[in-house]
Amino acid sequence: MRGHGLAQGEGSGVRADARDNRLRILTAADEVFGQSPQASTDAVAKLAGVGIATVFRHFPTKTELLEAVLTQRLERLRDQALTLASSDNAGRAFYMFFSRVVSESAVKLAIGEALIAAGGAAGEDARKAAAGLREAFGSLLAEAQRVGAVRRDAGLPEVYALLIGASRGATARHLEPEVRDRMLTLVYDGLRPAS
Amino acid sequence: MRGHGLAQGEGSGVRADARDNRLRILTAADEVFGQSPQASTDAVAKLAGVGIATVFRHFPTKTELLEAVLTQRLERLRDQALTLASSDNAGRAFYMFFSRVVSESAVKLAIGEALIAAGGAAGEDARKAAAGLREAFGSLLAEAQRVGAVRRDAGLPEVYALLIGASRGATARHLEPEVRDRMLTLVYDGLRPAS
DSSP states (O other): OOOGGGGGSOOHHHHHHHHHHHHHHHHHHHHHHHHOTTOOHHHHHHHHTSOHHHHHHHOSSHHHHHHHHHHHHHHHHHHHHHHHHTSSOHHHHHHHHHHHHHHHHHHHHHHHHHHHHTTOOOOHHHHHHHHHHHHHHHHHHHHHHHTTSSOTTOOHHHHHHHHHHHHHHHHHTTOOHHHHHHHHHHHHHHHSOOO | OOOGGGGGSOOHHHHHHHHHHHHHHHHHHHHHHHHOTTOOHHHHHHHHTSOHHHHHHHOSSHHHHHHHHHHHHHHHHHHHHHHHHTSSOHHHHHHHHHHHHHHHHHHHHHHHHHHHHTTOOOOHHHHHHHHHHHHHHHHHHHHHHHTTSSOTTOOHHHHHHHHHHHHHHHHHTTOOHHHHHHHHHHHHHHHSOOO
């Protein structure tokens, strides 16, 4: 049981509270900045149900908060890729993941741009998360090639460039979901082995 | 014959001089900003061999100069598309033009970004030029589909999104030309009719 006095101290209850708060703030920030990357830190504090001072204690600047949100999104995508890599339908897993990255990219790019507009840049954490995502995508690709769902002469550099390109194409043109899906059909037909 | 006195007047010699200067400035600006969109207007004046006052008379702000350069690039691409549209190998024309747009995109995007960083936005002229480019690309696509070089179930919206996406993918990843070409091979195989 947590004593009220611990709130001022260094007990494990306080550390657990701090972790809870950090997670609550990150979850709220993901929601708030996902809707509008120009939103205020105030809006994040409100949704998280904590005071603005608590937000600033965990994330001294909006840049740090934005970077944490971006890193978390990249890590979540990497985790999804790792989970899918052990699926028993490697081809479906690869194409499903490709589509997921493209459809989530609008939000991710907007957060990345807000980060740059706030004077920041993707820092060490976000860069590591992006590298982890690329690596996990590479595993999915290798498995899909092994089972013959993706042509074997396609290397990771060009397939990854295509993933980024399809993501940016969908975002730059504010594509309707149906047009995006038709664009992905063209991309996927180019990735499949010649029959 | 041009009289020296005309330099202060409204004679046709002056208008021709002004047109020459405008063209010389635009050509220099395309070169200078193509290398480095953050370059100064001074550098443009030097390369054009005119005084800085002359540059500002034609383009009162750097934003206007950047927009004129971007518009000129888009119009040039559109003209190339229109020329290629009357080629007797519609398939080759389509894929050649696609590759050209992708390989030129790094410069165009950098200029577009400098324009936004300079507080501007693609104005009416650039938007009209972009719409003209899309329309000319649509003609190339239609011809390539007519001769069976591009699958007929692919619509302009998704093929154009793919063009923009491939351009941005190549730029975002600073792709080596060989990787870019391998990426385009995948894209083109997706665009070709199933054999």
